Amino acid sequence: MIRLENITVRFDRFTALDDISVQVNEGEFFTFLGPSGCGKTTTLRVIAGFIQPAAGRVMVRGRDITGVPIEERNIGIVFQSYALFPTMTVRDNIAFGLKIKKLPAAQIRDRVADIASKVDLSSDQLGKAVSQLSGGQQQRVAIARALVTEPAIICMDEPLSNLDAKLRVQLRNELKHMQQKFGITTIYVTHDQEEALTLSDRIAVFNKGVIEQVGTPNEVYNHSKTQFVCNFIGDINRLAEETCALMQLDPAKAHYIRLERVPVNPQPDARMALLRGTIKSREYYGMYIKYTVQTPQQAVRSIVRNDGISIYEPGQEVSLGLNPLNVMSYPLDEEESP
Amino acid sequence: MRTGTRWLKPANIFRLFGFGLFIYLFLGFMVLPNWNTLTQIFNTTVKTVDPATGLETVRRDPWAVIRFFFAGNMGKYVLNSLKLGVFLVVTVNIVGISIVLLTEYFDIRGARILRLGYMTTLIYSGVALVTGYLFLYDNNGILTTALVNAYPGMDKNWFSGFNAVMFTMTFACTSNHMLFLRNAIRSIDYNTVEAARNLGARPMKVLWKVVFPTLIPTLFSLTVMTFITGLCAMSAPTLLGYDSINPEIVRLAGSSIADEAFPQARAALLSIILALFTIILLTVLSAYERRGHYLSVSKTKARLVKQKIHNPVANALAHVYAYALFIIYMTPVVMIIIFSFQTYSAIRMKTLDLGNWTLLNYFGQADYSYLTSRGTYRVREGAVSGVFSNADTLGGIRTSFILSAIAAAAACVIVVVAVNYIFKRKKTGALVEYALLFPWLLPTILICYSYRTYFNSSDVWYVGNTNLYYMHNVRLLIIIAYTVTKLPFSLRMIKAAYYAIDDELEDAARNLGAGGLTTMLRVKLPIILPSVLAVFALNFNALFTEYDMSATFASSYGTTYAMVMQSMTREEGLYGFNVNASGRRAASTVFIMLLSGLVLYLVYGVGARDLGERLALRGKRRARRAKWAARLLPRKKAAGGSR
Numbered sequence: 017m018i019r020l021e022n023i024t025v026r027f028d029r030f031t032a033l034d035d036i037s038v039q040v041n042e043g044e045f046f047t048f049l050g051p052s053g054c055g056k057t058t059t060l061r062v063i064a065g066f067i068q069p070a071a072g073r074v075m076v077r078g079r080d081i082t083g084v085p086i087e088e089r090n091i092g093i094v095f096q097s098y099a100l101f102p103t104m105t106v107r108d109n110i111a112f113g114l115k116i117k118k119l120p121a122a123q124i125r126d127r128v129a130d131i132a133s134k135v136d137l138s139s140d141q142l143g144k145a146v147s148q149l150s151g152g153q154q155q156r157v158a159i160a161r162a163l164v165t166e167p168a169i170i171c172m173d174e175p176l177s178n179l180d181a182k183l184r185v186q187l188r189n190e191l192k193h194m195q196q197k198f199g200i201t202t203i204y205v206t207h208d209q210e211e212a213l214t215l216s217d218r219i220a221v222f223n224k225g226v227i228e229q230v231g232t233p234n235e236v237y238n239h240s241k242t243q244f245v246c247n248f249i250g251d252i253n254r255l256a257e258e259t260c261a262l263m264q265l266d267p268a269k270a271h272y273i274r275l276e277r278v279p280v281n282p283q284p285d286a287r288m289a290l291l292r293g294t295i296k297s298r299e300y301y302g303m304y305i306k307y308t309v310q311t312p313q314q315a316v317r318s319i320v321r322n323d324g325i326s327i328y329e330p331g332q333e334v335s336l337g338l339n340p341l342n343v344m345s346y347p348l349d350e351e352e353s354p
Numbered sequence: 355m356r357t358g359t360r361w362l363k364p365a366n367i368f369r370l371f372g373f374g375l376f377i378y379l380f381l382g383f384m385v386l387p388n389w390n391t392l393t394q395i396f397n398t399t400v401k402t403v404d405p406a407t408g409l410e411t412v413r414r415d416p417w418a419v420i421r422f423f424f425a426g427n428m429g430k431y432v433l434n435s436l437k438l439g440v441f442l443v444v445t446v447n448i449v450g451i452s453i454v455l456l457t458e459y460f461d462i463r464g465a466r467i468l469r470l471g472y473m474t475t476l477i478y479s480g481v482a483l484v485t486g487y488l489f490l491y492d493n494n495g496i497l498t499t500a501l502v503n504a505y506p507g508m509d510k511n512w513f514s515g516f517n518a519v520m521f522t523m524t525f526a527c528t529s530n531h532m533l534f535l536r537n538a539i540r541s542i543d544y545n546t547v548e549a550a551r552n553l554g555a556r557p558m559k560v561l562w563k564v565v566f567p568t569l570i571p572t573l574f575s576l577t578v579m580t581f582i583t584g585l586c587a588m589s590a591p592t593l594l595g596y597d598s599i600n601p602e603i604v605r606l607a608g609s610s611i612a613d614e615a616f617p618q619a620r621a622a623l624l625s626i627i628l629a630l631f632t633i634i635l636l637t638v639l640s641a642y643e644r645r646g647h648y649l650s651v652s653k654t655k656a657r658l659v660k661q662k663i664h665n666p667v668a669n670a671l672a673h674v675y676a677y678a679l680f681i682i683y684m685t686p687v688v689m690i691i692i693f694s695f696q697t698y699s700a701i702r703m704k705t706l707d708l709g710n711w712t713l714l715n716y717f718g719q720a721d722y723s724y725l726t727s728r729g730t731y732r733v734r735e736g737a738v739s740g741v742f743s744n745a746d747t748l749g750g751i752r753t754s755f756i757l758s759a760i761a762a763a764a765a766c767v768i769v770v771v772a773v774n775y776i777f778k779r780k781k782t783g784a785l786v787e788y789a790l791l792f793p794w795l796l797p798t799i800l801i802c803y804s805y806r807t808y809f810n811s812s813d814v815w816y817v818g819n820t821n822l823y824y825m826h827n828v829r830l831l832i833i834i835a836y837t838v839t840k841l842p843f844s845l846r847m848i849k850a851a852y853y854a855i856d857d858e859l860e861d862a863a864r865n866l867g868a869g870g871l872t873t874m875l876r877v878k879l880p881i882i883l884p885s886v887l888a889v890f891a892l893n894f895n896a897l898f899t900e901y902d903m904s905a906t907f908a909s910s911y912g913t914t915y916a917m918v919m920q921s922m923t924r925e926e927g928l929y930g931f932n933v934n935a936s937g938r939r940a941a942s943t944v945f946i947m948l949l950s951g952l953v954l955y956l957v958y959g960v961g962a963r964d965l966g967e968r969l970a971l972r973g974k975r976r977a978r979r980a981k982w983a984a985r986l987l988p989r990k991k992a993a994g995g996s997r
Binding site for chain 2 (some may be wrong): 064066086087091092093095096097099100101102103104105112113116117143144145146147148161165
């Protein structure tokens with residue numbers, strides 16, 4: 017569907033994207049994930065045509081669109097700020113692209129009404145100014161405006177970042193539902209790993225202008241290919257030299273274990289290395305409790321389900337179980353190498 | 355070949371044409387006329403007579419004017435202007451800061467009414483304000499007469515010269531404080547005030563240590579602008595009699611070489627001196643602005659809550675001071691309104707005749723009979739006439755209205771197109787920006803003087819060898835001068851509005867298929883339109899009552915409102931003509947105040963509403979109509995039923 021081939025983008029001397037290649041399949045919900053300044057929005061803008069790459073090609077359904085003007089690409093965008101035109105009503109915002117294409121008025125009216133009903137916007141809301149709508153309604157207008165021109169692909173640039181936590185979760189689900197309903201290929205940009213993991217069919221993890229890993233949420237979480245990916249996605253313990261020695265792990269590598277794979281006071285298991293320590297701190301999350309346990313080797317964090325019974329107090333002695341099978345190992349970084 | 359056809363795209367041709375036009379206007383109407391003025395100084399010729407032969411020779415003496423400057427009394431004008439500038443900075447800031455604090459920071463009773471009073475200078479300014487003050491405080495002004503009657507020992511000429519100019523300009527120049535300092539104080543994050551109070555600071559300490567530092571950038575700009583206003587003052591010194599630079603330039607510009615030594619070159623030298631001061635001050639201002647401002651880092655700004663003055667004595671004094679200022683601001687306005695409905699005899703006698711009101715100063719005509727020196731009565735037909743019946747007054751208003759509207763609109767159009775370009779092209783855009791700011795470096799009077807001298811010739815090829823200072827052409831010259839002088843202000847304001855446009859809006863429009871022009875007209879322009887209209891209104895109001903340019907271009911073909919006002923001040927009742935000139939002047943001032951007020955209301959009140967507010971108001975109107983219809987309908991139904 018979309019194939020980015022060896023894309024490089026430079027801003028003066030700064031290389032924003034360094035020879036990246038990635039393929040997005042038809043109907044897929046594909047997420048660009050990474051920290052601020054890693055190049056994910058730049059990649060999106062290259063696809064949309066706002067940025068011309070210094071090298072490489074953008075292919076859509078086998079056609080090279082690298083030099084095609086923005087307005088002829090047929091790619092819809094939902095912007096981070098939604099970019100709704102403040103001087104137009106909701107109806108005029110949605111109809112803007114159709115009017116530019118000079119469609120007959122009756123057709124514009126029908127298509128606007130049709131898309132509005134699909135994204136749950138009432139006819140009353142269509143007559144309002146965008147400033148009179150809530151954040152969630154504004155997001156739906158932005159999606160309707162992007163979809164009404166029937167684009168081949170829709171790109172979303174952190175569309176949930178301006179919303180409060182509760183609304184973000186609610187709209188995240190709606191977004192996924194809508195994408196499935198329209199069946200449209202979607203490229204989604206976010207720095208929020210939870211959003212990426214819950215929404216995406218596949219994820220590309222960006223770091224410093226390169227793609228570190230492309231995979232399903234399960235692959236990037238459980239089988240992170242690089243130290244950066246395993247650190248960026250989810251919470252993780254890096255095992256200290258003493259712990260590695262106890263577990264007989266290769267000292268020439270960096271070893272990590274996710275918090276939920278470190279049980280507190282586990283059932284005896286021959287494969288597990290046991291570390292004894294005292295609870296240093298406790299963070300209460302409702303469904304889960306996160307403990308930091310100070311062992312003679314290192315401080316280890318663990319997250320366990322809150323069953324309402326086994327709740328440990330700071331200062332209490334506990335044991336932690338570390339299973340080598342759950343350890344993710346990577347070659348040491350250049351600066352860490354002896 | 356392919357590159358050639360690409361170049362012929364309509365957008366490129368349009369851009370090229372635009373650039374060509376811009377360069378033509380910049381060189382032709384900003385650079386060349388002013389350069390001509392500068393060179394005039396060094397093209398002075400002097401006549402010398404050989405004592406031996408008695409032969410007269412004429413030779414060029416580039417330094418003659420400079421020597422004249424140091425030898426004669428020209429320096430007096432410069433010193434007087436500097437003195438006015440310095441004193442005004444002090445008085446305008448004291449009054450300006452006070453009125454803003456009293457209406458926006460402290461909790462003063464009746465603050466809304468006070469604010470309206472303090473804001474009257476927005477609709478009542480320029481020559482109208484000066485003549486209004488003259489009407490009250492002149493040696494035979496209404497208030498002076500009343501005061502002299504009450505205190506016979508009082509000097510009836512108190513309102514003249516430096517004191518009168520200072521008094522008038524102090525209150526006339528606080529408009530910018532009410533516009534800009536008010537905005538600055540309203541944008542203060544109240545949480546910072548609360549934080550300071552929470553940390554133990556007393557209210558005055560908070561004002562001094564927390565509030566004032568955030569106002570300093572605005573105050574600095576206002577101080578520089580006030581100083582420049584004082585330096586370039588024109589209408590007040592001319593009408594109130596104070597020897598400063600600008601009136602002298604206008605006098606010299608109209609003088610001939612037969613009357614005095616090289617008047618044009620002297621006028622040019624004074625203009626250049628003004629320009630130098632302006633350039634230095636604006637350089638200081640821009641250097642200061644580049645240092646950066648105090649910006650609130652708060653993401654959730656709290657709205658400023660007015661501070662109560664807890665000390666009862668201080669609170670009472672603050673109220674007395676606030677209302678004393680209110681009286682000073684409002685007295686001329688109220689008096690002008692009242693006296694615009696008084697008969698000419700009441701105005702002449704400087705008494706309020708409550709039993710005799712008239713609309714004659716506005717509408718209609720009346721004859722005037724007077725006793726001649728021969729002891730016979732003579733009737734001057736139509737000598738008493740209203741604003742809308744007097745051809746001269748109405749003509750002046752009409753001329754000013756048309757010229758100001760065209761120039762205010764032209765400045766906005768030029769700046770909107772230019773700003774769109776400036777934001778798109780950083781490097782060439784900067785050149786365009788500097789070109790548009792160029793008139794700010796030159797005092798208005800220099801530009802007008804340069805136009806008057808340079809275009810008063812049929813040899814300027816790029817205007818088709820047409821004398822622009824001849825007959826009706828002078829109106830075009832006034833429009834060009836009005837437009838050019840309003841470009842820098844328009845640029846600063848509209849550029850600031852442009853910053854508010856989210857880049858993503860332009861991206862969104864382009865993504866939805868809109869080209870550059872469609873994006874500009876349908877997305878960006880509607881967003882900045884309230885600001886553009888506000889700039890238009892401020893430009894229009896300022897130009898409508900401006901005096902400096904009208905005086906420089908004084909011509910029977912370009913008699914503006916300001917010139918009509920001035921002539922009304924001078925020719926009242928001479929030989930039985932213009933008998934009610936004072937009353938008509940008051941009426942025309944009321945008319946201008948209404949017009950300016952209406953423009954400001956339409957722009958700031960109606961034009962500034964966003965779409966949401968407009969739709970909400972429309973919804974309310976619909977609901978009100980439906981309510982009335984529902985009330986009326988049952989009655990109709992009932993009437994129909996009974997039938």
